[in-house]
Amino acid sequence: MVKIYIPADTTACALGADKVAAEVALQAQKRGLDVELKRNGSRGAFWLEPLLEIESGEDRFAFGPVYPGDVAGLLDAGLHESSEHPLFLGRVTDIEWLSRQDRLTFSRAGVIDPLSLDEYRREGGYEGLDKALAMTAGEIVEAVTDSGLRGRGGAAFPTGIKWRTVLNTPSDQKYVTANADEGDSGTFADRLLMEADPFQLIEGMTICALAVDATQGYIYLRSEYPKALQVLNQAIAIAEAANLLGSDICGSGRDFHLQIRVGAGAYICGEETSMLESLEGKRGLVRFKPPLPAIEGLFGEPTVVNNVLTLAAVSTVLAKGAAYYQDYGSGRSRGTLSVQLSGNIRRGGLVEIPFGASLRELVEDFGGGTASGRPVRAIQVGGPLGAYLPESQWDTPLDYEAFTDVGAMLGHGGVVVFDDNVDMLEQARFAMEFCAVESCGKCTPCRIGSVRGVELIDKIGKNDGRSANLELLEALCETMDVGSLCAMGGLTPMPVRSALKHFPGDFERGTGNGIER
Amino acid sequence: MHSSGEAPAVIVSSAVRKFADTPGGLLPLLHEIQAGLGFIPSDSVVTIASGMGLSRAEVHGVISFYHDFRDKPGGQKTIHVCRAEACQAVGSRQLEAHVKTRLGVDYGETTVDGRFTLEPVYCLGNCACGPSVRIADDVFARVDADRFDELLGDI
Incomplete structure (x- = not known):
């Protein structure tokens, strides 16, 4: 019997993995081959998806990318570890793109059956919770603080400090919420984790509940992720049945109930206070801070709001110890960063490495340059509110502070690569347009400023009052930056200003100096 | 995309019953109605509002805030x-x-x-x-x- 793994991940399926699986079943039956087909999550090497793996002894060997039309030929050539088929990639763990990574959070992604508790435990799962159950709330918070873990959603706030605040705020009802509204373009790490290793998020949230004395948790999941919803729903039911969620968890006398709430297509609900409003069933209007959600959050009670990857990392911190996690990283950015290589990239996917590598190393060594084969011109890091970096900045180390120093941000780790066909005026215009579409409308700089921004950039593009409008645009960016209520309006100027600063030629259309497109 | 075959009013009122006691239940309720009917009919706002203890303005405000919710039927x-x-x-x-x-x-x-x-x-x-x-x-x-x-x- 041959054991075959084919991912059921969104991207793998978007590339035809379901059809490949059906074809494998069909062709195996035709040939009278005995195969066991398992649907794992993805390892995040999306450039190799659909990735077909076979198990041989302790090892797994891969073929990829495998399209439905390749299956018959693969079976004819024989699925074995010394295959000479052109799609054969060798031992999975020897694929350099994967072996060069330091996978802590994504160590199980693509390896296990996402819904098998046994496999999760076999690969170190629930060791963190076991330890946490033997600790006091204060000790758990201390371990998380000592690890140096900072929020992975973008703001990079120290997780331990946030938890300490919730723990120290007296209340009969506290909440743990996972922000799974991963709306940034170029990011898919949360999605990959939820589809490939959902128990890790559930475990992290449970540990958090123990640390802050919360009994109710919510995962706020964006509606754009239907597969993640399916997997999480099943995982929660399995965890409940195993007494790892619900009342009297593992006989500890502690309760933690977990529910999923699905968003409804609003980017702004990834902002923590907007997310809380949405969880309360309201319009996703951003709240004023203070009060901090840690003190007055969901339904006015003390609430932890953490990104999916932050909560997942807590499982590792508890299982392996704060020092182990702290040992990775650079400067004040500790642990690993999950970079998502996307856009015009030859080898795109999830790269988990310690903080400190340069952007160039990532895009060139891991990414292999552009998919189009043309030169890279700009790299947008940190989502739609992140800066566009020109080549002169590609040696910046991936570290929260180093990025801030060059007027950029790491955000949630999205890295979007553009080749030399990109028109930076169009990208700046899109940043403003996106803000106009997605603004919650509560504050004027964001609601009106973004609309005016689009108009100004259109005028500049037509060489209509160019220099006066460039000045106005800068003034508008300043107003949005300092006057907006949250990061939506406050950071929209970042991509716009970086485009203006580093790619001024693109804003000189019609003047005879610029690039005519 | 009216998938269930039940009368719209029945779908609306059973969704309201299901989520009336859920904290912050308006979003899941609206998702349920839209899944059943393909959209959220304007004349259901009154039923939703009274069942959830909200004003019609609040319900309408939520429907119109989120891109996913439609108040008119869409394609299949x-x-x-x-x-x-x-x-x-x-x-x-x-x-x-x-x-x-x-x-x-x-x-x-x-x-x-x-x-x-x-x-x-x-x-x-x-x-x-x-x-x-x-x-x-x-x-x-x-x-x-x-x-x-x-x-x-x-x-």
């Missing part, structure tokens, strides 16, 4: 084309133009034959293999104009 299937940066980097602007011409509609509109409603989406989390398109609940990768036509032919 919704086609979402990703407009975000990672897809732009691999040609989604051209794809977008092609899709609009091919379907003969702009964003927010439904094709004459009632089969498809076209909507923009800002990221489907498939950013390493764009341009991305979602048709109903299926996501498709590396969609160019030819691939899109092929997908339409397969439906």
